[in-house]
Amino acid sequence: MGVPGLFVASTAFIDGAAAQSAALGFEPEAVFVPHPIQDRTDDEIRAIADGVVAQILAKLTTTVA
Amino acid sequence: MSFFPPDGLVAIVKRGCPTCELVVPALRELAVQPMPLTVYVQDDPAFPVGLTAVSDTTLEASYRLNIEIVPTLLRVVNGQETARVEGWNKDNWRRLTQVADLGEALPDHRPGCGSKSVEPGMPEKLAVRFGDATIASRRVEVPPLLDDIEFCYEQGWSDGLPVVPPTEERVFRMLQATPRDPQEVLGLVPPNKVPLTVEKVAINAVLAGCKPEYLPVVLTAVTAALRDEFCMHGILATTYFSSPVVIVNGPVAQQIGMNSGVNVLGQGNRANATIGRALQLVIRNVGGGRPGEIDRAVLGTPGKYTFCFAEDEAGSPWESLAVSRGVEPGQSAVTLFAGDGVYAVVDQLSRTPESLARSFAATLKTVAHEKLALASEVLLVVSPEHGRVFHAAGWSRQRLLAELHQRLLRPGSELVRGANGIAEGMPEQFGGETAVSKFPPNGIHIVHAGGPAGMFSAVIGGWVATGSKGTQAVTQVVV
Amino acid sequence: MTILLDPTAELRPIKREKLPRPASLAGLTVGLLDISKARGNIFLDQLATHLAGQGVAVRRYRKPTFARVAPATLRQEIVQDCDVVIEALAD
Numbered sequence: 001m002g003v004p005g006l007f008v009a010s011t012a013f014i015d016g017a018a019a020q021s022a023a024l025g026f027e028p029e030a031v032f033v034p035h036p037i038q039d040r041t042d043d044e045i046r047a048i049a050d051g052v053v054a055q056i057l058a059k060l061t062t063t064v065a
Numbered sequence: 066m067s068f069f070p071p072d073g074l075v076a077i078v079k080r081g082c083p084t085c086e087l088v089v090p091a092l093r094e095l096a097v098q099p100m101p102l103t104v105y106v107q108d109d110p111a112f113p114v115g116l117t118a119v120s121d122t123t124l125e126a127s128y129r130l131n132i133e134i135v136p137t138l139l140r141v142v143n144g145q146e147t148a149r150v151e152g153w154n155k156d157n158w159r160r161l162t163q164v165a166d167l168g169e170a171l172p173d174h175r176p177g178c179g180s181k182s183v184e185p186g187m188p189e190k191l192a193v194r195f196g197d198a199t200i201a202s203r204r205v206e207v208p209p210l211l212d213d214i215e216f217c218y219e220q221g222w223s224d225g226l227p228v229v230p231p232t233e234e235r236v237f238r239m240l241q242a243t244p245r246d247p248q249e250v251l252g253l254v255p256p257n258k259v260p261l262t263v264e265k266v267a268i269n270a271v272l273a274g275c276k277p278e279y280l281p282v283v284l285t286a287v288t289a290a291l292r293d294e295f296c297m298h299g300i301l302a303t304t305y306f307s308s309p310v311v312i313v314n315g316p317v318a319q320q321i322g323m324n325s326g327v328n329v330l331g332q333g334n335r336a337n338a339t340i341g342r343a344l345q346l347v348i349r350n351v352g353g354g355r356p357g358e359i360d361r362a363v364l365g366t367p368g369k370y371t372f373c374f375a376e377d378e379a380g381s382p383w384e385s386l387a388v389s390r391g392v393e394p395g396q397s398a399v400t401l402f403a404g405d406g407v408y409a410v411v412d413q414l415s416r417t418p419e420s421l422a423r424s425f426a427a428t429l430k431t432v433a434h435e436k437l438a439l440a441s442e443v444l445l446v447v448s449p450e451h452g453r454v455f456h457a458a459g460w461s462r463q464r465l466l467a468e469l470h471q472r473l474l475r476p477g478s479e480l481v482r483g484a485n486g487i488a489e490g491m492p493e494q495f496g497g498e499t500a501v502s503k504f505p506p507n508g509i510h511i512v513h514a515g516g517p518a519g520m521f522s523a524v525i526g527g528w529v530a531t532g533s534k535g536t537q538a539v540t541q542v543v544v
Numbered sequence: 545m546t547i548l549l550d551p552t553a554e555l556r557p558i559k560r561e562k563l564p565r566p567a568s569l570a571g572l573t574v575g576l577l578d579i580s581k582a583r584g585n586i587f588l589d590q591l592a593t594h595l596a597g598q599g600v601a602v603r604r605y606r607k608p609t610f611a612r613v614a615p616a617t618l619r620q621e622i623v624q625d626c627d628v629v630i631e632a633l634a635d
Contacts, residue, residue, distance in 0.1 A: 003575070003626055004563040008587070009634035012361075016302075019358030023257045025557025033587075037635035039488075042586050049590035056591070060574075060628050062565045203550040213546050222551055231549045259553040268551040299611035350551040534580075534609035 006059050008052070010035035029059045068129040069144040073101035074162060077127055078136045080112040082178035085136045088153050089113040091168035098164060107135065107181040127182035128191040134177040138162075152177030189234040189241075200236060201248060202264060217272070222350055224342065224370055228272040239267040242277035243284065251284070252291035254352040255298035256359040261287065265351050266343070272350075273343035273371075278321050279336055281543055283343045285399040286311050286373075289541035290344060295401055296536040300528055301354040306366045306405035307528035307536075310444060311341050311373035312512055314387035315397030317543050318375035325375035327516035330407055330446070330523065341373030366406045374514060380449050381513035382456035389462055389511075390540040397543035402444050402510060403536040404525040408432075412451070413520040418458040421451060422465060425522065426472035430503055432526040436480045436490035438501045441527035442508035442538060445469075448515035451522045466509055473503035505531060510538055566627065569600045575626035577614070578606040584633035591630065610634075 006029040009017060014032055021027045033048050040048070074095055078085035095102045096116055103119060106112050107127055110120035121127055130139065134151040140161055141147065150157040153175040159167045182191060193200075207216045213230040217223055229235065240247055240263070247264035254261040263284065270283045290297045290309055300307050313323055324334035332338065348354045356362065362369070378385045387398035410428045415421035425445060433440050447455075455465060477498035482490040495501055508531065515522075528536050566572060574595055576588045592602045603625055607614045622629055 002563060003623055003629050004565050005629035005631065007634070008630065008632035013634050015357060016359060016361050019353075019355070020256070023353050023359070023557060024560075026560045027562070029562065033633070035635065037581075037583050037587075037633060040583060045583055045586040046590040049587045049594070053591065053594045056630060057569065060565060060630070061569060062567050200549060203554050205548045205550050207546040207548060209545060213548070216546075216548070230546065231551055233547060233549060236549050254553075257553065257555070259555060265551065265553075268549050272551055296611055298613070303611070346551070351553050353553065530609065530611045535611040 004060065005029070006031060006056060008033060008056070010037050012036075031055050031059060068125060070126070070130060070139065070141045070146065071101065071103045072141050072143065073103065075103050075105070075130070075139040075141055076136055077105045077107065077121070077130065077132045077139075077180070078113065078118075079107040079178070079181060080109040082135050084153050084175045084177045085113070087171060087175055088136050088158075088168070089116075091153075091158060091171060092116055094164065094167055095162060098162070100162070123194075124182045124187070124191055125195055127180055128188075128195055132180040133183050135180050136177055137180070186234065186238075189238040192237055193233040199247060200233060200240075200264060201262075202236075202268060204233075221355075222272060222346075224345060224349065226370065228346075229274050231268045231271040235271045236264070236268050239271050239275070239277045239280055240264065242280040243267075245284070251288050254287075254291060254347060255354065256301055257353040259351055259353070261291070261347065261351055266347055269346040269350055270339075270343040273346050274335065274339040275343050276321070276335070276339075279340050279343075282313060282317060282321065282336075282340050282397075282399060285541050285543045286340060286344045286401065287347050289399055289401045289539045290348070292539045292541070294537045295403070295539045296530075297348065299530060300403045300536055301348060301352070302359050302361055303528065303530070304361045304363045305528055305530075306362060306364060307403040308366060308369040308372060308405075309341075309344055310368060310402045310404035310525060311344060312386055312400040312402065312444075313340070313373065313375045313397070314378065314385045314392070314400070315395065315543065317397035323375035325377040325514050329374045329377075329514040329516070330372075337373050337375070338371050341368075341371030344373075345369060345371060368404065368406070372404065376512050377449065377514045380452070382452045382460070383462040383511070383513065386510065386512045387540055390538075392540060392542060398540050399543060400510075400538060400540045402442070402525070402538045403528040404444055405527075406525070407446075408524040408526065410522045410524055411520070412522075416454060418455050418460045418465070419468070421454050422468040423472055425524075426469055428524050429469065429509070430473055430475070432503070432524065433529050434489055436484065436487060437529070438475065438480055438491055438495070438503050439505060439531075440529040441504070441531050442510065442536075443504055443527055444510045444512065444525040444538075446515065446523040446525065447511060447513050448519060448522050449513070449517055450520045452513050462511055465511065469509055470502060470504070470506075474500040475503070477501050569595070569598070569628070572627035573601040573603055573625065575603050575605055575622045575629040577622065577629055577631040578604070579631060579634060580607050580610045581633060581635055583635070587633045588630075591632070 012035040105121040392398040412424040477495035480491040481496040
């Protein structure tokens, strides 16, 4: 059950994601963006999103977008 | 449970006991009577001289027969004990054996000695050895030549400090402190959402160094931590400092020797130290919550080893924290608060409650950040020398809380992002408000504790995710 | 030889494989789940713009708080209404 998915986190959470994946027995697709996030301007956040769109689409589908 | 005592007379003795030496002539007399006699010896099968004895150096017979004193003389019919005498008592031995002139030359009475089967630590060993311990956890063998404590480190069971190796005997002894079924499930422990049994709590309580009598408090603390409103999963996973602060109220605190006085938030008391540690080890070992993995704290706090203390109720100007939270007076309870570090409030001059409350408020307003409001709850530990100021003035807990909330109101314009040249702060919509509360309505928790001298109190900030979006303090009655 | 009792959960999780991915997102609905960490909404707004620009249908969801797992109702809603889901943004 469920739908295929992907999560986006900052690079500070690569270890945490690995630990959680190991505990759950499930390794979801992940895209990591540069840390930090909290103190970014809106434009900086948008630029981060622009930078990973292609990667997200590629990981969500079997064909490269 | 395949042990049945032989029919007839059964005596349990040990060479190391002078009373057992004393009764040897009586045993020799019994050996030639028609009723069969079986003599079990706990320490030296060559004793008693002149009699054929059965070795009980494994203590199985002594354990199965519940022997507490040697010598003990039993009468057994069809595998069932029908009479028992402990120590030497001429009349009682004669009555039990129906030998009218038994031990004529012996004194009338001589008390016996302790059975080897009840020496300290032995009942647990025997229960484990002879199969009465119903422990379900996996047995792990420590490889030969490897130190037990080092092995525990290698397994990843430690928080960094040495742990007490959880042998079957120690865990069995721990479990004797609760009437609860070892396999009873207390709930799902985060972060891995694992069913937590009483037995797993007991094993981790052993690791932490708890005495068995602490177990009911540990079980209560763990149960409280699993309550949804406490949000242990989030507290563990957050990048913030927070960790459970365990506050114990009621008679159990004194019964198990907890510290509520001098250095109450510091080191040195076994119950305080190990109860808080046991909770942390349950999260680590059963829940799988380890730092650097799911635990993402940027800095953490020393309280993540352990943070547990008792309230000084006898010296308090107020009803206890637990009672203020709805627990019946006289009941024991555990309150959990997701706290960070200990922050000092110095006030050595205030002699009025108004002045002292203002000092408290001055520190309380800085929790997390002076410009952040409604972000967390807070725990205020009022020391005896501060408490007496409120006592003398007749200030109730409610009166002090009302004063603090009032003193902590700030105009939104001082708090919004950018105000005072500081980018951090409240979102813009707070800018127009005239009075923004620092804490949620029930977000200030007051507890009375500490040594008799020193005009200092302590502020312990809460996790900056509060209420339905994060954590709320929880109180759980000890059962 | 010393025998110790295992203080851990003794559980080994059952390995679950990832669900098969669609060949492309054309004609599918993509759910965007905001975990409620600050700034994540800006990121997802921008992502939504990109997806819409490619003709992909987008539905937006939000966890009530980052501090807790998503409620079951929200998870069901996403499964029912979406073909794929993107969760963001843990920082």
